[in-house]
Amino acid sequence: MRQSQSLIPTLKEVPADADIKSHQLLLRAGFIRQTASGIYSFLPLGKRVLKKVEDIVREEMDRIGANEMLMPAMQPAELWKETGRWNNFGPELMRMHDRHEREFALGATHEEVVTSIIRDEVKSYKRLPLSLYQIQTKFRDEKRPRFGLLRGREFVMKDAYSFHDSFDSLDETYKHMYEAYKRIFSRCGLNFRAVIADSGSMGGKDTHEFMVLSEVGEDIIAYSDQSEYAANIEMAPVVTTYSVPEVAQKDMELVETPGKKTMQEVADYLGHGLDQGLKAIMFKVDDQLVLVVTRGDHEVNDIKLKNLYNASIVELASEEETRQLLGAGFGSLGPVGVDNKVDVIADTAVEFVRNVSCGGNKDGYHYINVNPGRDFQVKEYADLRFIQEGDPSPDGKGTIQFAKGIEVGHVFKLGTLYAERMNATFLNDQGKANPMVMGCYGIGVSRTVAAIVEQFHDDNGMVWPTAVAPYQVHLLVLNSKNEEQASLGDQLYEELIQAGVEVLYDDRKERAGVKFADSDLIGIPNRITVGKRAADGIVEFKQRSDDEKEELTIEQLRDKFT
Numbered sequence: 001m002r003q004s005q006s007l008i009p010t011l012k013e014v015p016a017d018a019d020i021k022s023h024q025l026l027l028r029a030g031f032i033r034q035t036a037s038g039i040y041s042f043l044p045l046g047k048r049v050l051k052k053v054e055d056i057v058r059e060e061m062d063r064i065g066a067n068e069m070l071m072p073a074m075q076p077a078e079l080w081k082e083t084g085r086w087n088n089f090g091p092e093l094m095r096m097h098d099r100h101e102r103e104f105a106l107g108a109t110h111e112e113v114v115t116s117i118i119r120d121e122v123k124s125y126k127r128l129p130l131s132l133y134q135i136q137t138k139f140r141d142e143k144r145p146r147f148g149l150l151r152g153r154e155f156v157m158k159d160a161y162s163f164h165d166s167f168d169s170l171d172e173t174y175k176h177m178y179e180a181y182k183r184i185f186s187r188c189g190l191n192f193r194a195v196i197a198d199s200g201s202m203g204g205k206d207t208h209e210f211m212v213l214s215e216v217g218e219d220i221i222a223y224s225d226q227s228e229y230a231a232n233i234e235m236a237p238v239v240t241t242y243s244v245p246e247v248a249q250k251d252m253e254l255v256e257t258p259g260k261k262t263m264q265e266v267a268d269y270l271g272h273g274l275d276q277g278l279k280a281i282m283f284k285v286d287d288q289l290v291l292v293v294t295r296g297d298h299e300v301n302d303i304k305l306k307n308l309y310n311a312s313i314v315e316l317a318s319e320e321e322t323r324q325l326l327g328a329g330f331g332s333l334g335p336v337g338v339d340n341k342v343d344v345i346a347d348t349a350v351e352f353v354r355n356v357s358c359g360g361n362k363d364g365y366h367y368i369n370v371n372p373g374r375d376f377q378v379k380e381y382a383d384l385r386f387i388q389e390g391d392p393s394p395d396g397k398g399t400i401q402f403a404k405g406i407e408v409g410h411v412f413k414l415g416t417l418y419a420e421r422m423n424a425t426f427l428n429d430q431g432k433a434n435p436m437v438m439g440c441y442g443i444g445v446s447r448t449v450a451a452i453v454e455q456f457h458d459d460n461g462m463v464w465p466t467a468v469a470p471y472q473v474h475l476l477v478l479n480s481k482n483e484e485q486a487s488l489g490d491q492l493y494e495e496l497i498q499a500g501v502e503v504l505y506d507d508r509k510e511r512a513g514v515k516f517a518d519s520d521l522i523g524i525p526n527r528i529t530v531g532k533r534a535a536d537g538i539v540e541f542k543q544r545s546d547d548e549k550e551e552l553t554i555e556q557l558r559d560k561f562t
């Protein structure tokens with residue numbers, strides 16, 4: 001591509017509202033532009049990188065026998081009502097209606113759509129297992145869209161879904177997906193860890209997240225320095241200033257939820273009716289919010305809770321245990337929350353913490369997503385705390401370290417939850433109808449692009465790994481007005497293209513300094529500069545990732561690239 005014919009609007013200044021490197025550099029190098037908050041246009045270079053990542057994902061999905069398809073972004077509310085997620089998904093789901101007042105959602109994910117297709121088309125165990133995937137635009141009305149492509153409201157996801165006649169079959173596909181994910185992120189050049197994740201909100205069992213290690217990551221990973229053990233501690237309270245016994249000694253104050261006053265409203269916000277078993281109480285210790293939630297067999301979206309309140313979260317294992325522990329006060333909230341029970345709740349909150357600090361039922365409650373034994377050793381309940389750096393790893397090998405991570409992928413064993421709710425059954429070899437067993441597997445394709453930039457840049461700009469670089473060669477002609485330089489540039493450009501090399505050709509009538517600065521910013525792995533020695537048939541070659549420059553004859557250059 002001739003740069004004079006492309007749209008690569010580079011910026012000298014760091015854009016004001018871009019806080020992190022990937023956001024700044026993708027804007028500055030002219031890869032993306034913001035169209036609205038959390039909504040981006042991919043300009044030509046950005047689109048090329050996105051496609052490179054997509055193609056890697058596609059190859060690895062195809063390789064394990066997943067079939068590519070494409071589902072609609074616009075989805076009828078009826079499907080989401082079948083699974084209960086029309087209510088449960090909360091405000092992240094973008095909703096709309098058509099001219100006939102029919103309700104729709106813009107797909108945040110596609111379990112409902114894909115399950116509705118499979119339940120109609122697949123009736124026999126003979127057609128299972130089956131894996132399908134798509135690479136498609138997703139919509140989530142994130143509370144805090146930020147960091148450019150890392151957390152958008154419209155973004156590109158690869159989502160795959162697998163259907164099985166047994167859990168064993170699911171286990172096998174899950175393993176293949178897991179391995180495919182490792183290959184995908186390795187091919188992107190990324191430094192990542194696969195971590196044990198929380199299965200809270202989707203009712204599944206095994207689940208792993210793929211985390212790109214980065215200081216700007218929003219997740220914290222606890223990993224062993226000597227083994228494969230790694231777990232997300234995202235559900236752990238942000239603030240661990242208080243151990244539970246300390247909390248019990250403090251004065252507590254029940255607080256209203258920001259803008260949401262009754263328990264009913266809290267439940268509504270979370271998308272869990274109180275009648276579905278959600279119970280939550282919140283109190284304040286000094287300036288720290290503590291939220292106690294029960295987790296029955298309903299779905300509690302823990303992340304949402306944490307984000308909404310910025311609170312520490314203590315979780316009770318089941319509503320039954322909550323009732324036992326908290327007695328009539330909390331339990332009597334009944335199916336609908338009411339304001340006038342506020343005092344009772346405040347008292348029971350104190351009671352609750354005292355109970356915990358006194359030992360209580362040792363198995364009954366724990367911090368969300370931090371499983372005693374798995375993530376830390378509980379010595380005494382009174383010492384309950386989060387896993388910390390320096391703790392022995394739960395697998396007995398090595399010591400725990402913390403790192404921040406960007407979640408680029410997530411694999412999940414869903415089990416039969418969706419199939420049951422949507423009545424997706426198959427006939428087994430005995431002719432008996434059973435719900436299909438499912439898995440789902442996501443990759444944030446556009447997020448991955450940003451994650452790559454986070455790991456591959458220097459002070460002058462991006463440094464693309466070859467596999468995902470927008471072009472392989474950046475060809476610069478320093479003085480386009482000079483006949484010899486221009487004609488050698490044109491000639492090399494043609495030759496490289498003939499040889500199948502992806503070339504960006506800076507043939508613009510710009511100063512050399514501008515061309516070099518833009519070239520570093522854009523970060524194409526190989527740079528060929530046609531300058532003063534063009535008449536002698538000599539050009540300069542430099543790799544973006546390294547400072548060495550070498551002069552090459554045209555012949556030597558041909559050997560390198562053709």
Ligand code: ATP
Pocket residue numbers: 109140142149150151152153155156157303407408409410442443444445446447
């Ligand atoms: P997060 O914890 O970052 O909000 P998630 O757990 O809600 O992500 P999933 O439902 O697991 O996301 O979706 C699959 C993948 O889609 C994620 O692993 C992530 O890479 C990507 N993704 C999710 N939300 C966004 C977003 N707002 N912008 C860009 N990519 C996203």
Ligand code: MG
Pocket residue numbers: none
């Ligand atoms: Mg999310």
Ligand code: MG
Pocket residue numbers: 407
């Ligand atoms: Mg997540």
Ligand code: MG
Pocket residue numbers: 209407410
């Ligand atoms: Mg996830």
